Amino acid sequence: MQTDPRGSRLAAALTSIVLAVVLRTGNCPLLATQALLSALGAFGGLRVALCVRLCQVLVLPRLAPPSATEDERPLRLDQGVLMVFAAVGALGYCTEVTWLGVLAASTALTVAFVHAAFGYCVGSELYPLVRRAQGRLTAGV
Structure with missing residues (x-):
């Protein structure tokens, strides 16, 4: 797809804002919500990821068509990375291991901000490594 x-990138900008608020306030429920939203994107695809869907419905129709498209799978992996760090951060805040x-929320913020500001998607860098590792696992079975 x-x-x-x-x-x-717009969704990553919104995520960056949410994570900055979390770091400022230490709001555990907000970070847990962000982890759930990232899980939707990672497991359900970008069509069900709330922030991406909002951007696709509200913003992108007002812009010119894209000059290029990209594969959704690395972006889903990026959502998975965000989900893991947000979940660990929520666990830390909720158990008062501040x-x-x-640390986890800062890492998630870095991942989201770099994607939003520079277009550098961590999932795009990790995806070929994951695919190679999957190939080795199936070849060894």
Whole structure:
């Protein structure tokens, strides 16, 4: 499935704002909600990811068509990375292990901000490594 990369970058910008608020306030429920939203994108695809869907419905129709599209699978992996760090951060904040919450939320913020600001998707870098590892696992079975 191909997708407009501008939608995922706008969603990453919204995610960055949410994560910055979490770091400022230490709000565990907000970070847990972000983890759930990222899980929707990772497991259900970008069509069900709330932030991406909002961008696709509200913003992208007002813009010119994209000059290029990109594969959805690395973006879903990126959502999975965000989900893991947001979940660990929520666990840290909720159990009052604040340093863990700050560390995980900061890492998630870095991943989202770099994608939004520079178009550097961590999932796009990890995806070929994961595919190669999957090939080795199936070849060894």
